Amino acid sequence: MPPPLRAPRPGPSRAAAAPGDARAGPGLSLLNLGRRRARAPGSRAMALRELKVCLLGDTGVGKSSIVWRFVEDSFDPNINPTIGASFMTKTVQYQNELHKFLIWDTAGQERFRALAPMYYRGSAAAIIVYDITKEETFSTLKNWVKELRQHGPPNIVVAIAGNKCDLIDVREVMERDAKDYADSIHAIFVETSAKNAININELFIEISRRIPSADANPPSGGKGFKLRRQPSEPQRSCC
Ligand SMILES: Nc1nc2c(ncn2[C@@H]2O[C@H](COP(=O)(O)OP(=O)(O)OP(=O)(O)O)[C@@H](O)[C@H]2O)c(=O)[nH]1
Numbered sequence: 006m007p008p009p010l011r012a013p014r015p016g017p018s019r020a021a022a023a024p025g026d027a028r029a030g031p032g033l034s035l036l037n038l039g040r041r042r043a044r045a046p047g048s049r050a051m052a053l054r055e056l057k058v059c060l061l062g063d064t065g066v067g068k069s070s071i072v073w074r075f076v077e078d079s080f081d082p083n084i085n086p087t088i089g090a091s092f093m094t095k096t097v098q099y100q101n102e103l104h105k106f107l108i109w110d111t112a113g114q115e116r117f118r119a120l121a122p123m124y125y126r127g128s129a130a131a132i133i134v135y136d137i138t139k140e141e142t143f144s145t146l147k148n149w150v151k152e153l154r155q156h157g158p159p160n161i162v163v164a165i166a167g168n169k170c171d172l173i174d175v176r177e178v179m180e181r182d183a184k185d186y187a188d189s190i191h192a193i194f195v196e197t198s199a200k201n202a203i204n205i206n207e208l209f210i211e212i213s214r215r216i217p218s219a220d221a222n223p224p225s226g227g228k229g230f231k232l233r234r235q236p237s238e239p240q241r242s243c244c
Pocket residue numbers: 062063064065066067068069070071081082083084085086087088111112113114168169170171172197198199200201
C-alpha cells in the first residue's frame with residue numbers, strides 16, 4: 006500500500022494560463038523537466054518531479070470538479086463550464102519523492118476540441134472522464150482513447166474515471182463494462198465522485214504509482230519511458 010497523501014507543500018495553486026505557458030505548456034513533460042531536490046523541514050532532501058497531467062472528456066462529466074476536489078478539497082454544484090482550459094498544481098509526497106502535478110483541465114465543449122492536442126502533448130498522464138449516468142459520455146471517452154493512441158505521447162499513463170458515482174440510482178454505464186474496457190487498454194480505472202470526495206486522491210496516487218520511479222528511469226533526453234506495472238485494483242470502491 007502506498008503511504009497516504011500528505012498535505013501539499015507548499016500548497017495548491019491555480020493560475021490562468023495560456024497553452025504555451027512556459028511552466029507546463031505543450032512539449033513540457035516529466036521527461037524534459039528533469040528533477041530537482043526539495044527539502045521538507047526535519048526530513049532528508051527529496052526529489053521533486055513535475056508531472057504534466059491533462060483531463061479529457063465530454064462537457065459536464067465533472068473534469069473541473071475532480072480537479073477542484075483534488076487541489077482545493079471543495080465542490081461547487083454551480084461550477085461554470087471551462088473555457089479553453091484551466092491550469093492548477095498540487096504537490097504531494099509519493100514514497101521518497103515529491104510529485105508536483107501540473108494539471109491541465111481541458112474544456113469538454115465541442116468548440117474547444119481542436120485545442121486538446123496542445124494539452125495532452127508532453128503529458129505524463131491523461132485522465133479521461135465520463136459520467137456514469139450518461140452512456141454517450143463513455144462513447145466519447147473511447148474516442149479520446151483512440152486519439153491518444155494515434156497522436157498522444159507513446160507511453161502516456163491513461164486513467165479512466167467514471168465520475169458521479171454518487172448518482173448510482175440513475176447509472177447508465179455498468180462498472181464491470183468500464184473496468185473490462187480499461188483493462189483491455191491497460192488503463193487505470195476508478196469510479197469517482199467529486200461531490201462526495203470518493204476515489205479522487207486514490208486516482209492521483211495510482212498515477213504516481215504507474216509512473217516509473219526517477220531512480221529507476223533517469224531522464225533520458227526526451228526519450229519515452231516504459232511502464233513497469235500492470236493495472237491494479239482501485240483502493241476504494243465507490244458507493
Ligand atoms: N452529482 C454529482 N455532480 C457532479 C459531480 N462532479 C461534477 N458534478 C456536477 O456536474 C456539472 C459539471 O461539472 P464540471 O466539473 O463543470 O464538468 P466539466 O467536465 O469540467 O465540464 P466542461 O468544463 O464543460 O468540460 C456541475 O454541475 C457539477 O457540480 C459528482 O461527482 N456528482
